[in-house]
Amino acid sequence: RKEVEQDPGPFNVPEGATVAFNCTYSNSASQSFFWYRQDCRKEPKLLMSVYSSGNEDGRFTAQLNRASQYISLLIRDSKLSDSATYLCVVNPGGAFSGGYNKLIFGAGTRLAVHP
């Protein structure tokens, strides 16, 4: 089983749509979670951290379900500029990380927003 699994997509949605991405992780002891955004031929950039209580940043909402080992990202009112690949990222932490800040990346979910 992959450490971090995502649906590769692509998700093709019209502007203004609401779209949700899901991600599962295999290590139940994982400690911190993130969503990154990667534009075509560019480096990944941190979109938001994911907290146990869920968190929101403008049109973006992230949720974490530790019992199901599941993370989600909801994008409301999609914009053309949201078109990118969204990477689910997990920090296994503790003994699994060797005592340093190690991140495990999913392969990404591609989003294409059209007019």
Place this chain on the structure above:
Amino acid sequence: ETGVTQTPRHLVMGMTNKKSLKCEQHLGHNAMYWYKQSAKKPLELMFVYSLEERVENNSVPSRFSPECPNSSHLFLHLHTLQPEDSALYLCASSQDRTGGEYGYTFGSGTRLTVV
């Protein structure tokens, strides 16, 4: 300059060449990383340096040789590469050595083509 800077942006090299990739961070971070990103695959962790000490080498072939002379600089020395080594090589840095809540800051990457 701010952030994480990688040079060169693009590199084409023959299988018998020797070249080096350079990464520099101006964020005061204490850990630096090399990742490889091949098409349609997740980012693969290659090397981790924490406080200038190599703490992880993910079974990377010896034709890749990292060097971290200080906490702000990281190199990846390349020699006798294979065509399958063609990929985007990303450098990243992070603040927290012990696996906290912080994500990484990535450089823009070096797109390597081995011919």
